[in-house]
Amino acid sequence: MTVCSGTNAGTYFYCYDGNGNVVALVNAANGSIAAQYAYGLMDDVMIFNRRLSDDEIRTLFESQGGVLPPEPAKASPAAPAAKPDAATRLKAVKALLDQGLINKEDYDKKVKEIMDAL
Numbered sequence: 001m002t003v004c005s006g007t008n009a010g011t012y013f014y015c016y017d018g019n020g021n022v023v024a025l026v027n028a029a030n031g032s033i034a035a036q037y038a039y040g041l042m043d044d045v046m047i048f049n050r051r052l053s054d055d056e057i058r059t060l061f062e063s064q065g066g067v068l069p070p071e072p073a074k075a076s077p078a079a080p081a082a083k084p085d086a087a088t089r090l091k092a093v094k095a096l097l098d099q100g101l102i103n104k105e106d107y108d109k110k111v112k113e114i115m116d117a118l
Helices: 053-063 086-098 104-116
Strands: 009-015 022-027 034-038
Touching: 086 104
Parallel strands: none
Antiparallel strands: 009 022, 022 034
């Protein structure tokens, strides 16, 4: 697929699942995932005005009859891994923004946090 104009101009490849459904669009120029799609029923939709914590999501899931698989056994604690350098962390945050996983406001906040820690 080719988008001729606008901020998303470029060529994209379709990715299909085993049922022939388009599940993603991949940017032909750099291989990044431009969009992802899910198929299935949506029921019991809830909308919140803030991000929920992992515990809140788990509680809601279980309150609706959901059953989580058991957590894998944790290995003995090892020495804490070294924190990646600022350049690596900045690249990772930029990748999240480019993939649409975070918005510009969150990106700016995280960049400021990394830079302030220098």
